[in-house]
Amino acid sequence: MSERLHATQIDLPEEIRVSVIRLLNQSLATALDLKTQVKQAHWNVKGPQFFALHELFDDMAGELDGFVDDLAERVTALGGTAMGTARMAAAGSTLPEYPTDIQDGLDHVKALVERYAPFAKHVRATIAETDALGDADTADLYTGISRAVDKRLWLLEAHLQAPR
Template sequence: MPENFAGELNQDVRTQMVDLLNKNLANTVALTLAVKQAHWNLKGRGFIGVHELLDQAADRLREGADLMAERAVILGGFARGTLEVAAKEAKVEAYPVEMSEIEKHVEELKSRYIFVGGELRKAIEEAGDAGDEDTADLFTEVSRTIDKDAWFIGANS
């Protein structure tokens, strides 16, 4: 592993956290791509508001992904955030690519946001149990944003 900047954590914990961060990074990359897929293809009443909301939500997902990726590197690992890794490792259900109705996109996205939020809450607990409160706090920050955007998106149904 490359140099780490969280010296108080032992190697086993750092390795465990890097794996956990990359697992959640893959889910976040997959969710980001799902949000953009919806953003590009949705049609219907309320289009512009939902279209703009999804663009902002994708930006917030990228910010969360960036936090997780940088933390993996801080811990001495590598961020694994490529499309190929996300396609292989993400547990988020594949997003339908031939759909345009806003209501369907809202339901599809809401369910994926809820799933990713649940995975992040599991990661909060795992990081806390491992003694890495900084990583647990990072997951908490990202999960709050995910939950808020799930609520914003779901309010359109």
């Protein structure tokens, strides 16, 4: 990320904005990657739970789209440049690549759990980091994302916890 910031009247010191922008762009990359991985599951799911999982995965991708937009807009509000192309996301994401050799619905659910859990952990860590930097607004943004991601993780895990 370029250290050059755009002018803003937001009263956070520049060094804090630079630090927060770095965190936001890391989250943006990971959220974009997660969204495309959820769409990968959405397009390729097969099996008796196809329709329900196909719809669930589409809802999840839509929700992630909202987070992506919120994260990118917060970057620009703070005077930064949102780093949101597919190549930027691939280079900056902390998630493992999505497996392409699975089709079964529960295998897709498991793969998504394995990606949502580290994203949830990352989001929770950034709440504390942005709060410690004195940016309560960004911490609040992350808190909202955290609640939603934890709920999605719960919904996914419930599929795997059912007795067979």
